[in-house]
Amino acid sequence: xxxxxxxxxxxxxxxxxxxxxxxxxxxxxxxxxxxxxxxxxxxxxxxxxxxxxxxxxxxxxxxxxxxxxxxxxxxxxxxxxxxxxxxxxxxxxxxxxxxxxxxxxxxxxxxxxxxxxxxxxxxxxxxxxxxxxxxxxxxxxxxxxxxxxxxxxxxxxxxxxxxxxxxxxxxxxxxxxxxxxxxxxxxxxxxxxxxxxxxxxxxxxxxxxxxxxxxxxxxxxxxxxxxxxxxxxxxxxxxxxxxxxxxxxxxxxxxxxxxxxxxxxxxxxxxxxxxxxxxxxxxxxxxxxxxxxxxxxxxxxxxxxxxxxxxxxxxxxxxxxxxxxxxxxxxxxxxxxxxxxxxxxxxxxxxxxxxxxxxxxxxxxxxxxxxxxxxxxxxxxxxxxxxxxxxxxxxxxxxxxxxxxxxxxxxxxxxxxxxxxxxxxxxxxxxxxxxxxxxxxxxxxxxxxxxxxxxxxxxxxxxxxxxxxxxxxxxxxxxxxxxxxxxxxxxxxxxxx
Numbered sequence: 001x002x003x004x005x006x007x008x009x010x011x012x013x014x015x016x017x018x019x020x021x022x023x024x025x026x027x028x029x030x031x032x033x034x035x036x037x038x039x040x041x042x043x044x045x046x047x048x049x050x051x052x053x054x055x056x057x058x059x060x061x062x063x064x065x066x067x068x069x070x071x072x073x074x075x076x077x078x079x080x081x082x083x084x085x086x087x088x089x090x091x092x093x094x095x096x097x098x099x100x101x102x103x104x105x106x107x108x109x110x111x112x113x114x115x116x117x118x119x120x121x122x123x124x125x126x127x128x129x130x131x132x133x134x135x136x137x138x139x140x141x142x143x144x145x146x147x148x149x150x151x152x153x154x155x156x157x158x159x160x161x162x163x164x165x166x167x168x169x170x171x172x173x174x175x176x177x178x179x180x181x182x183x184x185x186x187x188x189x190x191x192x193x194x195x196x197x198x199x200x201x202x203x204x205x206x207x208x209x210x211x212x213x214x215x216x217x218x219x220x221x222x223x224x225x226x227x228x229x230x231x232x233x234x235x236x237x238x239x240x241x242x243x244x245x246x247x248x249x250x251x252x253x254x255x256x257x258x259x260x261x262x263x264x265x266x267x268x269x270x271x272x273x274x275x276x277x278x279x280x281x282x283x284x285x286x287x288x289x290x291x292x293x294x295x296x297x298x299x300x301x302x303x304x305x306x307x308x309x310x311x312x313x314x315x316x317x318x319x320x321x322x323x324x325x326x327x328x329x330x331x332x333x334x335x336x337x338x339x340x341x342x343x344x345x346x347x348x349x350x351x352x353x354x355x356x357x358x359x360x361x362x363x364x365x366x367x368x369x370x371x372x373x374x375x376x377x378x379x380x381x382x383x384x385x386x387x388x389x390x391x392x393x394x395x396x397x398x399x400x401x402x403x404x405x406x407x408x409x410x411x412x413x414x415x416x417x418x419x420x421x422x423x424x425x426x427x428x429x430x431x432x433x434x435x436x437x438x439x440x441x442x443x444x445x446x447x448x449x450x451x452x453x454x455x456x457x458x459x460x461x462x463x464x465x466x467x468x469x470x471x472x473x474x475x476x477x478x479x480x481x482x483x484x485x486x487x488x489x490x491x492x493x494x495x496x497x
Contacts, residue, residue, distance in 0.1 A: 112147055156192070156220040182484050188230060190480035192220065196227055197234035197480075198473045201458030204439050228451070234476060235454040237483040242457045245279050245464060245492040250298035252276040254422045256306045257296055257313070258429035259288050260437060263445030264452050271436055271455070272296045275428045277421075278467060278494050282436065282459040284452035290315050304419055306426045309409065318411040324426035328406070328413075329353045335391070335399055342399040345391045352384050360416075360424055370420060377417050385410065432463055464492050 115121070123143075126136050161183060165176040184190070192214070199210040207227040214222045222230075249255060255274050262271040262284055270288045274281045274296050285292045293312045297305055306322040307313040309331075313321065332353065335346025356377070363373035388410070391403030406413075416422040436459055446452045465472045475491065482489035 112145055118147065154218055156218045181486070182481070184484055186226075186229065186233070188222070188226070190484060191477050192222075193230050193233050193237075193480045194473055194476035196222070196230040197458060197476050200227070200231060201234075201454075202462045202472050204435070204442060206442060231454045231458075232450055233483070234480060235450070235457050237476075237479040237489070238457040238461050240488065241479065241490045241492045242281070242460045244490050245460055246274075246281040246283070248493045249274045249276045249279050249281045250301050251303070252279075252301075253303045253419075254306070255297065255301075255303055256423070256426050256429040256432075257293070258308070258426055258433055259292075260433050260440075262436075262440060262452070262455075264449065265445075265447050269445075269452060271433070271440075273429050273432050273436075275432045275463075278464075279492060280432050280460065280463040280467060282432075282456045282463070284446075284456050288312055304415055304422045306423060306429070308426060309405065314409075316412075318409065319415065321409070321412040322415040322422055322424070322426075323406075323409055323412045324424075325353060325356060325413075326425040326427060326430075331402055331406070335402070338396060338399060340396060341394050342391075342396045345387055345394065345399065345403070348387050349384065349391075352380050352387070355380050356424065374417055377414070381414055381417075384413070435459065435463070461492065468494070 125139075128135055161179065163177045163179060165174055167174055184193075188196075196210055196214070199205040199213055200207070205213065207224045210227050211222045211224055214220045255276055257272070257274050259270045259272045262269045264284065269284050269286060270292065272283050272285055272288075272292065272295075281296075283296060285295060288310075290312045294315070297313075297316070302320075304320055304322055305313070305316055306324060307316075308324050308327045329350065332346045332349040335342040336350065337343075338346070359368065359373060359376050359380075362368040363370065368376065388403045388407050392400055392407060394400050394403065416424040436455070439455070446455060461475070462472055465475055478491075479489050
């Protein structure tokens, strides 16, 4: 015990007995206090662990609540995913007027076709006078005209080719006639192929619906397997023009890129879009990584690419990228919905977004010159920068992270102010994807790589032709005819001259 007191044996023996008793009592009390202190330390550690667990659960609950409150106004979710309980904010203040045509509105009526475009004319003349009954003769120089349009019953034309084999009477050789070059190998001609492509690729009809339309409207029986085979024939006819279209969009001054999920059999794929003012290209790729983005966006192109803040686009040079302000507005609305100091920052940022979108139509419409617009945008840029910097110091960790990430790409927020013909939003790409999303909802994607290839090619063709105001069905027919004849075909890229 003398060792526990930190003294030698000789010193212990020299210590008076009364002092020894006191020292032993004190030693016992110290030992008891140490045991109690250790117990308290364990209790404190347990309490700290419980507090940390509660904090983690609170953060998780807050995250789940924020997810439950997400809709198309404060996230990248599409409007179609909004629940019925979601109240969509009006685009503008109500003006207190009834729906429909307003007083003074000039209605649009159907104009009469010229006489030379009318197929049948039926003259209606009164035979006798209503007053005296005398016979009436002659013509009215200005008769009242009324035209009725009707669709005749259309039946598919069936052409049978009979290839004869004749024996030469001189040498006995069997000679068989050759098929004409423009005869399809299958049972359906180019117009049928184009119509099936139009029904599925332009109107989004299912295979079963397309087969029903062909039978009901044209009396042509087409099996479900034949619909898929015809799609591949159309896909082959569009291969060259679509490839040229993809090369064209990669070189344009302003490109609008986005992506959405696409199911291919059991695999998750991604449908990418690169939209320009004249041509829009689609492509189904394996993923949505930076490598996939480089397949859609050319590294060597000098144009500006508008995107959202997705990290797969971060390899783009800041001066060559435009961050979508429609996405940013939803990010700022999410700050508002979060409450606290986040709400104050979000509301102030949305105020600047409103100023931006009030100025943009004026410069686009010619009311403001580019120089005037840049001067008007200067205070907006300064205020946005100040507010984002304040957001990086927010008490809410998610708000800090959002504002910090936006600050990192700050230079790409204002490319549209510097470069003409660049829009501040990525709406061109989102509008182009709408048709694909509706197709995906109805068909649940595709079943094979060839099906996905058809989706990319037909969407590229249909969207581009509609942009250019051209007839989709006629173009598809011409493409299928050219493929049958072995001829080169393009036509999606505008003539540079």
